[in-house]
Amino acid sequence: MAERDKRCKIRITNLRKNFGELEVLKGISTEVTEGEVVVIIGPSGSGKSTFLRCINRLETFEGGQIVVDGVDIADHRTDINQLRERVGMVFQHFNLFANMNVLRNLTLAPVDLKKTTVSEAQDRALQMLRKVGLEDKILSYPAQLSGGQKQRVAIARALCMNPDIMLFDEPTSALDPEMVGEVLQVMKQLAADGMTMMIVTHEIGFAREVADRVLFMDDGRIVEEGTPEEIFTRPKEPRTIDFLNKVL
Amino acid sequence: MARIISGYGSLLLAAMGQTLLLALLGLVFASVLGMFFGLLSVVRNKACNVIAQIFVDVIRGVPLLVLAYFIFFGVPYAANNILHIPVTLSALQAGTICLALNCGAYMAEIIRAGIQSVDVGQMEAARSLGLPWWRAMQRVILPQAIRTMIPSIINQFIITLKDTSILSAIGFPELVNTAKNVVANTFMSFQTWGIVAVMYLIVITILSRVAKIVERRLSRGRER
Numbered sequence: 244m245a246e247r248d249k250r251c252k253i254r255i256t257n258l259r260k261n262f263g264e265l266e267v268l269k270g271i272s273t274e275v276t277e278g279e280v281v282v283i284i285g286p287s288g289s290g291k292s293t294f295l296r297c298i299n300r301l302e303t304f305e306g307g308q309i310v311v312d313g314v315d316i317a318d319h320r321t322d323i324n325q326l327r328e329r330v331g332m333v334f335q336h337f338n339l340f341a342n343m344n345v346l347r348n349l350t351l352a353p354v355d356l357k358k359t360t361v362s363e364a365q366d367r368a369l370q371m372l373r374k375v376g377l378e379d380k381i382l383s384y385p386a387q388l389s390g391g392q393k394q395r396v397a398i399a400r401a402l403c404m405n406p407d408i409m410l411f412d413e414p415t416s417a418l419d420p421e422m423v424g425e426v427l428q429v430m431k432q433l434a435a436d437g438m439t440m441m442i443v444t445h446e447i448g449f450a451r452e453v454a455d456r457v458l459f460m461d462d463g464r465i466v467e468e469g470t471p472e473e474i475f476t477r478p479k480e481p482r483t484i485d486f487l488n489k490v491l
Numbered sequence: 492m493a494r495i496i497s498g499y500g501s502l503l504l505a506a507m508g509q510t511l512l513l514a515l516l517g518l519v520f521a522s523v524l525g526m527f528f529g530l531l532s533v534v535r536n537k538a539c540n541v542i543a544q545i546f547v548d549v550i551r552g553v554p555l556l557v558l559a560y561f562i563f564f565g566v567p568y569a570a571n572n573i574l575h576i577p578v579t580l581s582a583l584q585a586g587t588i589c590l591a592l593n594c595g596a597y598m599a600e601i602i603r604a605g606i607q608s609v610d611v612g613q614m615e616a617a618r619s620l621g622l623p624w625w626r627a628m629q630r631v632i633l634p635q636a637i638r639t640m641i642p643s644i645i646n647q648f649i650i651t652l653k654d655t656s657i658l659s660a661i662g663f664p665e666l667v668n669t670a671k672n673v674v675a676n677t678f679m680s681f682q683t684w685g686i687v688a689v690m691y692l693i694v695i696t697i698l699s700r701v702a703k704i705v706e707r708r709l710s711r712g713r714e715r
Contacts, residue, residue, distance in 0.1 A: 327618065
């Protein structure tokens with residue numbers, strides 16, 4: 244792998260998680276290098292969202308290790324808030340702060356965490372809104388935006404913290420079909436800019452186009468991984484073939 | 492009726508003042524207690540949640556009158572005779588503690604429910620940006636929760652204002668207690684209790700009107 248000499252951003256070793264009796268992650272290991280775009284696909288209930296949410300510790304886990312930028316995230320000495328500042332996350336249901344306008348949504352965390360001054364944060368907010376094509380919505384409230392606009396604002400909000408890793412948890416699953424394109428467009432641009440990204444999605448076409456690597460998960464395990472070409476055109480595992488037959 | 496008003500009007504007004512004083516003191520401390528136990532019931536710590544739940548269950552499970560007798564008579568008795576610590580509680584002090592505990596327990600439930608009514612995604616999004624739990628609570632969750640809490644909180648305030656009448660039983664000179672004396676002097680119970688009822692009605696109507704205005708202020712320009 245030519246990627247090997249690039250810097251490893253996320254190393255996941257034998258990750259295990261239970262919800263009570265139910266084992267949802269049964270030993271996941273993989274590595275994500277700097278600038279890599281990894282797309283995770285799989286049937287619902289396969290644990291892909293849970294897996295993603297473990298990476299910024301929105302979910303705790305029982306076994307294994309996740310190392311982000313050389314920092315063990317489960318170590319009690321790790322300041323999880325500091326780590327989260329560098330790992331942006333975009334959610335299926337946008338989760339824009341309903342009590343604030345777009346500008347406040349974008350500047351809240353940078354200003355509150357004293358990363359920047361108010362005016363610097365506002366400059367950056369405007370810059371990020373331009374990037375997602377929504378600078379005219381700067382004073383709107385989330386309730387006044389369409390789903391696609393909300394998700395683009397959510398992406399801009401995450402980018403305002405200047406993260407070097409972005410996690411996307413089914414970012415287009417709650418959108419009307421005609422709004423999916425505008426969000427994927429923003430994500431494509433982000434990938435082209437060299438952002439390290441992990442994306443859980445059902446958008447196979449998008450995965451094929453943007454992913455450096457695709458992970459197919461089922462029943463808490465990575466069943467198969469490889470380039471989009473390998474996974475979508477020449478899948479080896481029967482479970483992968485079966486899944487792709489159903490969704491393609 | 493006129494005789495009551497001319498003869499005892501200022502006395503009854505002063506008693507209403509005492510009622511309002513007691514209610515205000517009770518509500519201030521109840522808000523603090525309610526906030527404290529409300530937050531205690533939503534933090535991610537089982538022990539804290541259990542403590543908050545016990546507080547709410549115990550207070551809710553005891554009638555206010557029993558609580559008043561317990562605090563006014565029982566606690567000083569136990570302190571003096573068993574622990575040998577000299578404790579005296581005035582009716583105002585005991586009454587304030589009673590209302591604070593009673594209203595505080597209901598407030599804790601209102602605040603817990605209000606916080607839990609905010610979509611968990613809001614907290615997750617705030618945390619994912621690196622905000623600590625308490626900051627996220629302050630900046631994102633509570634401002635949204637308070638909007639849904641306001642009607643219930645106002646309702647609870649009104650109930651507490653009316654509950655001050657129960658504290659006539661421990662001899663606090665609030666409106667009901669004073670009215671009892673007026674009736675004892677004049678035997679005009681229909682007129683006296685009628686006037687007292689109207690006095691409560693007026694105060695509570697004003698309170699709910701003010702509350703409505705506050706509610707409207709808070710929700711302005713933030714339609715979902």
